[in-house]
Structure formats: structure tokens, C-alpha cells
Amino acid sequence: MYKGLLYFLLIFTSGMSSLDAAAIYKWVDANGKVHYSDTPSASNATETIDEQHLNSRASTYSQTQEKLLSTGNPSTYRKQQKIVMYTTSSCGYCAKARAYFAEKSIIYKEKNIETSKKYHSEFKALGGKGVPVILWGKNKMNGFSIAAFEKRYKESS
Structure with missing residues (x-):
């Protein structure tokens, strides 16, 4: 029994170090x-x-990005709100959202719940069960589809 517990702890702690890496x-x-x-x-x-x-x-938004938000750069939505996206490294829908945000020059802060205990706790406090969870203003979107995001994001701007 003791030997089995020791193996479990060894495997568990080695798996945890990969998150930190x-x-x-x-x-x-x-x-x-x-x-x-x-x-x-x-x-x-x-x-x-x-x-x-x-x-x-305090934030991953650079001064340049904040300037884009305040000047209403034509390559971004008319009134862009700060977006936070909770993700994991292997999430296909997260990758789709990243690509879409890059294509549309939408500035966002990514919070990978696999690499940060703080972000994982925030995700759980939001009731997160799957990724991505995307937040902007008072809006929350679970998962990602371009059509659903565009509709909800433009309505809230």
C-alpha cells in the first residue's frame, strides 16, 4: 500500500512539473x-x-494596444472592449478564437488555465467547465463560433 502511494505521488508530481514548464x-x-x-x-x-x-x-495590454483601443483604429471594431479568454494549450476552439482575433485585430488577454493556478481558480469561480470562456464587458461566452461571437460582440459595442 505504501509503495503504491509513493508511485502515485511520484507520477502526480512529475505531471505537475510539466504544467510549470x-x-x-x-x-x-x-x-x-x-x-x-x-x-x-x-x-x-x-x-x-x-x-x-x-x-x-498588471495587464498584458501594451501602451500601443491601449492607444488603439482609445483611438478607434479602423482595423478594429468601432468600440472595442477589453476581452479576456480562458484557454488551454490543446483546445481547438481556443486556437480558432486566437486566429479569428488575430485576423480581426481584436486585442485580448489570454489566461491559460493549465499553466497558472490563479487563472484556473478564476475560471472555476466563473463556473467554467470547458474552454474557451470569453469575457467582455458584462458578456460571457462559453465555447467559440465566429457567427455567435460576431453577433454578440457587435450587439454589445
Whole structure:
């Protein structure tokens, strides 16, 4: 019995360390757009970002992004609200939402619940059961589809 418990703890703690080892990558595409991802770019020079540094900041919105929000850049929605998206690394719908946000120049803050205990706790407090959970203003969207997001987001702007 003791030996079985020891094996369980060994396997459990080794699995937990893989969550802490997740990396964040940053690269700039040919159009000058900055991308952040959990996988490095195959075609562009990629920089590894220290997640602890990211978590120590109050917000992941840069001054440039905040300026875009306040000036109403034509490449973004008329009145863009700050968006928060709770994700996991392997979620296909999360990847679809990321790609859509990038295509539409929608600024958002991603909170990966696999790599952060704080984000996981926030996700659970929201009643989250599946990802993505997308929040903006007083709106909450579970899952992602382009049509549903566009309808709800434009109605709330």
C-alpha cells in the first residue's frame, strides 16, 4: 500500500512539473504584427517569453494596444472592449478564437488555465467547465463560433 502511494505521488508530481514548464513564444510576422503563442513560429525568428515576467505585470495590454483601443483604429471594431479568454494549450476552439482575433485585430488577454493556478481558480469561480470562456464587458461566452461571437460582440459595442 505504501509503495503504491509513493508511485502515485511520484507520477502526480512529475505531471505537475510539466504544467510549470509550458513556454510562451513571441514573434513578428511579415506584416509587422506581433504574435504570442504556446508554440514557436516555423517561419519567423521566435523569442521565448518568461511567463513569470508576464504574470508580474498588471495587464498584458501594451501602451500601443491601449492607444488603439482609445483611438478607434479602423482595423478594429468601432468600440472595442477589453476581452479576456480562458484557454488551454490543446483546445481547438481556443486556437480558432486566437486566429479569428488575430485576423480581426481584436486585442485580448489570454489566461491559460493549465499553466497558472490563479487563472484556473478564476475560471472555476466563473463556473467554467470547458474552454474557451470569453469575457467582455458584462458578456460571457462559453465555447467559440465566429457567427455567435460576431453577433454578440457587435450587439454589445
